[in-house]
Amino acid sequence: MRTPLILSALLLVLTVALAGGGSDAHAAPAPLFPQAVLEPTRFSALPGWAGDDHLKALATFRRSCAVLARKPDLVNPPRRVFTALRPICARAARLPKRPGEAAARKFFEREFRPYTITALDKPDGFLTGYYEPEVEGSRTRSDVFATPLYARPRDLIIETPPGGGPPTNKSGAFREVDGQRLPYFDRAAIEDGALGGRAEVVAWIRDPADAFFAHIQGSVRVRLPDGEVLRLNYDGHNGQPYTPIGRLLIERGLVPREKMSMDAIRGYIAAHPDEGRDLMRQNRSYVFFRIARELTAEDGAVGAQGLPLTAGRSLAVDKAIHVYGTPIFLDAELPTGPDGASQPFERLMIAQDTGSAIIGPARGDIFFGAGREAGTIAGRVQHPGRFIVLLPRALDPARARVPLPRPRPAIPAALSETR
Template sequence: MHAVLVSAWAGVAAVTAAFANDVTYTVMDFDQLDGWENDDHASALETFLNTCRDMDEVDWTAVCRFAQTDPDPRQFFELFFRPVLIEDGQDALFTGYFEPELDGDLYRSDRFRYPVYQMPDEALAQNPWLTRREILDGEVLAGRGLEIAWVDDPVELFFLQIQGSGRIRLPDGRYVRVGYRGANGHPYKSIGVELVRRGVYQPHQVSAQVIKNWVRRNPEDGRELLYHNPSYVFFREISEVPADKGPLGAMNRSVTAMRSIAVDPSFVKLGAPVWIEKDGEKPLRRLMIAQDTGSAIKGAQRADVFFGTGDRAGLEAGKLRDPGRMMVLMPIQRAYALLPESAI
């Protein structure tokens, strides 16, 4: 059972359905979205088309078919969708992610001696399997031909595992692209949070680059810090994805820099457009497409913005940890189906 609440925002009435599990859905109008009229809706529509063909519900397939007829982009979204604010009682949080680019080779050498592993059969069969420490300190994977490539930096490899995908630049200029295959089944533990717990940094000081620098300055303690995270990620080669395209997201399609986000699929339908109102030092008002997921992305108001590939994208993504709010664009009938008939 749910109750109905009527609230006002920006002077326009919005109807909210509150469900017993403390999740609320507020159907809004587009003039309630801050900055909506200033966005590049054509860019958002192009990104939407990249994955909407894979959405199999009737209402989504209908709007996807119309999207392929070259409509006016802004009118398309306003005609077929309604923004829905989904809240679960948790504060909104926006972070960033990117596709790392590492230097590596297909063969081991003195420089390239850290393996990027495929997933062994026993890790598929047993959950949880060995910890990060047991995998790296032991010989369980050695000599089995599970290496996709070898890279020159264990810290960058650790962050490749956090991101879940990346490109490895070979000495001849070619690339090997890898994507997430699976993990060892142990929970992810943040080494940034651990550095804060130890009193090394304050929360506002921690970023990916700060962590990398600390580990490199403290090689022995740094190695132990990496072991604090028992989770270990295995990869698969996805070099069939062109180098000029983004990595594959959860929908098995390339994600787009600054238009794709990772979401919690228990609240947000993969492939759905999502209006972002990110606050902080660099406010962002933009229509994104939910095309990815992440183990740390949990909650109705939680999103990870994809910044692109390489070091510059990584620096920008690593700085992002901001509040705000986001609204999911749902096909009109689906949006109003969330509300009782008396509220429509």
């Protein structure tokens, strides 16, 4: 039951406010998760925990650990979760290469404590899905393959985020003309030829809608006529605002909200090519790609943590709140069964990616893999879910301040194409 914990959190908020907002240098540590409520639970109380594949979760966690060991946190000083994960990663590295299912489960139960996490102003979490498209294409233009996927333009300037760190898909992007910085070209301008010779084409594909969805997903596999697969990954964006076209279809009464999915969007574009082209151009955002030569055909897309994602185990999260590498257990009913049938999704995930629409402590995007089938499943997912974050046992959430709540943007429903 959450009510007592929420009341305690609100009392703590009031205490902080009366004390001047916690500005005293000797106040409690900053909150582990801003704008969130943590409720302790037990592993034995998690639906599906005992039957999960902890070996797969451990393998995914170890991949994140390799990055945690060699790279600093996204912020300086590093967050306490980041610092606490590093010694756990060292102990994970000392486990046998194939420790067995029981040992993998025991590892997570020994090293972490589970806490249900929710936003202060929302009782439930929210889940969507994403995938890596696979399309046919060519290195050269032809009558069949005439839609370009561009490399990063030579004149594109992407801002460094405040506080440092690598640029993100929320960073501003510009071009310089006569010593002045101007907004970079939007989607319509680029499609009309504004890039000129500023960018190379990394691949030509058949369908403009496939290019559009590749931009949204941030990666794509291009299968060439000789069978070779080009792995293309995100390498920058134009800095223009992202508009979910699923929302436009709903607002215009063209697709009912309850029937909105990625397949519904594709179906509308295919049935109405001219209107579909104009609809896609309403999304001014545009993404550029690089050939990921370090990836094999078996590797997943590269996430924001900088490593290949694992289908069904990698989770995109709000990186301003969660630390990459954090284990998060999901408890939800999702349409992942045959013909979209609902079934339990009770699985230990690892935070390894992010997205511009992933905002909040209990907001996640599940990576479902590559290809059309994965895309169909991912496009159906827009559902509530329970988020249980596994915190290192060295941390004590009770010592963390709870910040005063601020208004939060509503998470749009039925926008399965949003990343």
